[in-house]
Amino acid sequence: MVAHLFLLGDRLGRLLLKLCLAAGERLLHWLTDAAYHVRPTPARSLQPIRTAPTDSQVSLSGVIVTLLAAVAFVIFWATSSTGQNNAFVSFLAASAPPTPELAELAPPTAIPTPEPDPRHEDVMVFSMRHGAQYDLFALQPGSPGPIRLTTDPEDDRTPAISPDGSTLAFSSRRDGNWELYTMDLATGEITRVTYDLAYESAPSWSPDGLWLAYEATYAGNLNIYIIRADGSEGPYQVTHSPYPDYAPAWSPDPTNRQIAYVSLRGEQPDIFLLSLDDPSEARALNVTNSPNAAEDAPRWSPDGSRLAFTAVEDGTSFVYTVDVRADVLVPVASGQGIAPTWSPDGQQLAYFTERSGGTLITTVQFDGWESAAPAYLPTSGARELDWTGSTPPLITQRANEEVYQPVPVYEERLVAQPRPGADPPYRVVNLEPLGIIADSPYLSDRVDGSFSALREHVKQAAGWDVLGQLDSLFWDELAQPAAPGQDFRNWHKAGRAFDVMQSYNEGNTPEIELVSEPIGPSQYWRMYVRCAVQDGSCGEPLRRRPWDFQARFSGDVVAYENGGRLKDTVPSGYYIDFTELAALYGWERVPSSSSWRYNWTGVLYWQYEKRDGLDWWSAMRELYAEPGLLEVFGPPTQAVGQ
Numbered sequence: 001m002v003a004h005l006f007l008l009g010d011r012l013g014r015l016l017l018k019l020c021l022a023a024g025e026r027l028l029h030w031l032t033d034a035a036y037h038v039r040p041t042p043a044r045s046l047q048p049i050r051t052a053p054t055d056s057q058v059s060l061s062g063v064i065v066t067l068l069a070a071v072a073f074v075i076f077w078a079t080s081s082t083g084q085n086n087a088f089v090s091f092l093a094a095s096a097p098p099t100p101e102l103a104e105l106a107p108p109t110a111i112p113t114p115e116p117d118p119r120h121e122d123v124m125v126f127s128m129r130h131g132a133q134y135d136l137f138a139l140q141p142g143s144p145g146p147i148r149l150t151t152d153p154e155d156d157r158t159p160a161i162s163p164d165g166s167t168l169a170f171s172s173r174r175d176g177n178w179e180l181y182t183m184d185l186a187t188g189e190i191t192r193v194t195y196d197l198a199y200e201s202a203p204s205w206s207p208d209g210l211w212l213a214y215e216a217t218y219a220g221n222l223n224i225y226i227i228r229a230d231g232s233e234g235p236y237q238v239t240h241s242p243y244p245d246y247a248p249a250w251s252p253d254p255t256n257r258q259i260a261y262v263s264l265r266g267e268q269p270d271i272f273l274l275s276l277d278d279p280s281e282a283r284a285l286n287v288t289n290s291p292n293a294a295e296d297a298p299r300w301s302p303d304g305s306r307l308a309f310t311a312v313e314d315g316t317s318f319v320y321t322v323d324v325r326a327d328v329l330v331p332v333a334s335g336q337g338i339a340p341t342w343s344p345d346g347q348q349l350a351y352f353t354e355r356s357g358g359t360l361i362t363t364v365q366f367d368g369w370e371s372a373a374p375a376y377l378p379t380s381g382a383r384e385l386d387w388t389g390s391t392p393p394l395i396t397q398r399a400n401e402e403v404y405q406p407v408p409v410y411e412e413r414l415v416a417q418p419r420p421g422a423d424p425p426y427r428v429v430n431l432e433p434l435g436i437i438a439d440s441p442y443l444s445d446r447v448d449g450s451f452s453a454l455r456e457h458v459k460q461a462a463g464w465d466v467l468g469q470l471d472s473l474f475w476d477e478l479a480q481p482a483a484p485g486q487d488f489r490n491w492h493k494a495g496r497a498f499d500v501m502q503s504y505n506e507g508n509t510p511e512i513e514l515v516s517e518p519i520g521p522s523q524y525w526r527m528y529v530r531c532a533v534q535d536g537s538c539g540e541p542l543r544r545r546p547w548d549f550q551a552r553f554s555g556d557v558v559a560y561e562n563g564g565r566l567k568d569t570v571p572s573g574y575y576i577d578f579t580e581l582a583a584l585y586g587w588e589r590v591p592s593s594s595s596w597r598y599n600w601t602g603v604l605y606w607q608y609e610k611r612d613g614l615d616w617w618s619a620m621r622e623l624y625a626e627p628g629l630l631e632v633f634g635p636p637t638q639a640v641g642q
Contacts (some may be wrong), residue, residue: 194376221243270289310337361385451467468499496610496619531576
């Protein structure tokens with residue numbers, strides 16, 4: 001009896017021993033799997049940990065020692081890492097749940113895109129100005145017009161459709177500052193994803209549709225982050241460059257975990273590739289590496305083999321594609337435009353081309369040949385294009401509603417209607433009662449309304465009255481001489497020009513920043529106004545290095561000869577694009593004179609004009625009788641041509 005009990009105990013002991021060994025081995029595999037999924041942060045490089053399985057001849061004590069050593073290593077690693085590293089482990093593990101066997105580990109797979117419903121056609125989504133704000137729109141080929149998807153009074157931007165076509169991610173200011181949101185394209189329900197006062201925008205979906213890569217300014221500088229699409233986990237920082245990294249595009253290829261993005265590490269923005277398997281700054285690959293062009297808006301082909309992007313050189317925007325699998329990266333031009341995106345089958349590209357009074361959506365093959373008639377949008381200011389292979393239910397529903405009609409930004413209203421046959425037909429309007437401080441606070445009755453509308457828009461957007469005080473407005477003396485580098489036939493004399501305060505660009509923390517934008521032989525400047533409140537509630541971060549005019553007096557000979565130089569860094573903080581807003585109301589910047597590098601008055605970044613398609617003589621005839629103009633300027637043929 002005792003022997004039987006002893007035998008039974010021995011068998012039970014052996015069984016328990018096997019169970020312990022199996023549990024230990026499975027635990028070791030789990031620990032190995034978790035360690036394998038650890039991806040290094042850019043701050044340090046860690047190699048995947050692969051632990052060999054326990055040999056069948058190893059004693060129980062050896063198994064326990066090995067198990068304890070593995071557990072001690074993991075505990076030591078976890079406790080010695082930062083909180084973000086631990087979170088990064090969770091993020092990457094969540095993308096591909098651990099499996100019992102290391103050999104069975106596989107990268108996450110993409111959610112299959114549903115087959116297009118033959119009753120529907122492809123749909124493009126994009127952001128576009130509706131009046132003075134941005135909303136999200138959809139466009140079906142052959143439809144009479146775009147379909148409006150959002151109607152919030154604040155801006156909605158950067159739409160991105162999920163891999164399965166069911167959800168639209170986008171950025172919006174509807175809750176006070178730029179945050180990420182998702183929209184269910186079956187119900188229209190909108191869910192907020194991020195909750196932070198920092199700027200967050202430009203979402204891009206992971207292949208499995210579970211994560212979003214996006215740009216944000218959590219640490220005061222633009223970097224790339226990753227967050228769960230439902231906001232339940234993250235954010236996790238991907239790039240750590242001291243220069244702006246933005247516009248992420250997550251590769252749709254689940255076997256090649258890469259994110260393309262734009263970085264301002266050189267003088268001009270370039271497109272980089274970063275692997276999530278080794279996200280160190282030293283391993284980031286510069287795809288474009290073009291010192292004379294500014295690249296933007298990278299977009300992956302559906303198979304993950306090519307990148308499309310925009311390159312701006314000499315003021316002209318071209319769309320390029322590049323095969324990222326090739327040993328030598330050679331961009332191939334596909335057309336002139338901005339914001340490219342791929343067709344669902346990867347055979348075509350679509351992009352925007354601005355035209356007077358509207359925008360064209362052009363589709364082309366790789367070789368640049370047009371593949372379909374351009375689609376016309378009844379307004380300008382379209383941005384951020386995406387393309388899906390089937391029509392979501394919400395868009396089908398909205399397509400049956402009233403055709404979209406654009407809303408004008410403003411309407412010019414005359415203070416006094418012209419008298420029939422009057423000479424001159426119009427007059428100047430005194431802006432002093434409106435609080436304008438200038439030597440001669442007048443503008444033509446034909447443009448004062450647009451100026452006031454622009455002033456109010458800028459004041460609301462930046463938080464301070466940028467146009468409340470001006471260096472110059474109306475020149476009421478016909479014979480007033482122009483400053484060196486300026487034309488005698490100045491548009492100030494027509495009451496159609498204003499000069500922003502030049503002092504705003506001076507000091508250690510200037511209120512405005514100027515970005516150089518040469519267009520052909522002409523030198524232009526884009527003006528950015530710093531927001532009064534720097535909490536993320538208004539404006540966006542800068543994405544270009546501003547020009548430092550003060551450097552011409554620093555003793556640097558090269559800077560003196562070039563009229564200044566690029567600033568060493570991109571100023572942090574939030575700015576509005578004044579030049580863009582001014583153009584929205586018809587006020588256009590003017591080019592610098594050819595002598596601007598050594599003649600300050602010829603820089604002219606501060607001057608904006610509203611010509612409305614008129615030549616200078618016709619604009620002057622709205623305010624002056626012809627005899628007076630002939631006496632000062634001579635025949636019109638000598639005055640026209642500016």
